[in-house]
Each structure stands twice: as structure tokens, then as C-alpha cells.
Amino acid sequence: MSIEIESQVILWEFDTSDLFVYLLNLINLCNSRQELVRVLKYHSRRPEFERNFIWGFGARHFWLKQRNPSNGKPVEERLLLVILNEKE
Numbered sequence: 001m002s003i004e005i006e007s008q009v010i011l012w013e014f015d016t017s018d019l020f021v022y023l024l025n026l027i028n029l030c031n032s033r034q035e036l037v038r039v040l041k042y043h044s045r046r047p048e049f050e051r052n053f054i055w056g057f058g059a060r061h062f063w064l065k066q067r068n069p070s071n072g073k074p075v076e077e078r079l080l081l082v083i084l085n086e087k088e
Contacts, residue, residue: 001036001084003027007077012052012069019052020079023064033084036062053079060084 009020026043030036037057043049054074055064062082065074 001082004081006081007079010066016052019048027082
């Protein structure tokens with residue numbers, strides 16, 4: 001898996017940058033799509049992640065967008081893209 005950061009983090013809340021780094025570390029520790037799905041399901045229960053980020057999967061990638069915590073609307077640009085290995 002490779003991580004591509006596509007835009008800058010908008011610091012709407014005090015802990016946004018800490019959450020982003022924490023999420024990057026979680027993604028970096030995953031070795032497969034299945035691990036990534038499991039980790040995200042577990043951490044998506046945390047309200048601060050749901051308030052700040054929205055994510056999903058494509059056929060061969062994972063994407064993450066930042067969400068404005070005051071109104072819940074996602075930012076138009078992706079924050080990061082994770083290219084998943086073909087064999088996963």
C-alpha cells in the first residue's frame with residue numbers, strides 16, 4: 001500500500017492534526033485491505049473521527065476527505081489516497 005497526501009489539513013479544531021497523524025499511522029501499519037477495513041470500522045466509532053473525516057473505498061484504493069466539524073460537509077478535495085496492492 002502507498003499513501004499519497006493530496007491536500008493540506010484544515011485545522012478547524014484543536015486536535016485535527018493529531019487525529020490526522022494518528023490515522024496516518026494506523027493506515028501505515030496495515031498490510032492489506034482487510035486490515036484497513038477492520039481498523040477503520042473500529043476507529044470510526046470514535047466521534048472525533050466521524051466529526052472530522054469521511055472515507056470510502058474504490059476498486060483499488062482508499063480515499064479520505066476532511067469534514068467541516070461545524071456543519072458536517074466534506075471538503076471537495078481528497079485529503080489522501082491509499083493505493084491498495086493488486087494481490088489484496
